[in-house]
Amino acid sequence: MVENKTSARLVETLIRLSTAFAKARLDKEVTEQDFRDAHAMYVLNIKSDAEPLKNLYASNSLFGF
Numbered sequence: 001m002v003e004n005k006t007s008a009r010l011v012e013t014l015i016r017l018s019t020a021f022a023k024a025r026l027d028k029e030v031t032e033q034d035f036r037d038a039h040a041m042y043v044l045n046i047k048s049d050a051e052p053l054k055n056l057y058a059s060n061s062l063f064g065f
Contacts, residue, residue, distance in 0.1 A: 010042075013042065014035065014038050014039060014042060017037075017038030017041060017042065018030045018034040018035045018037075018038040019034075020038075021034040021037050021038055022034045
């Protein structure tokens with residue numbers, strides 16, 4: 001079974017990012033493409049934030065202890 005990890009905070013973030021993409025195009029309407037771009041940015045950010053942690057926890061010693 002796949003867990004749904006969508007939270008209200010994530011939805012709000014995607015709405016704000018989508019709106020920012022529309023505003024950057026000087027448009028008052030948010031399009032599906034704005035949402036897709038916002039989602040892609042979010043996913044890219046999550047992956048880039050997680051990569052250093054993966055490397056940190058993969059080592060045998062945390063902080064040299």
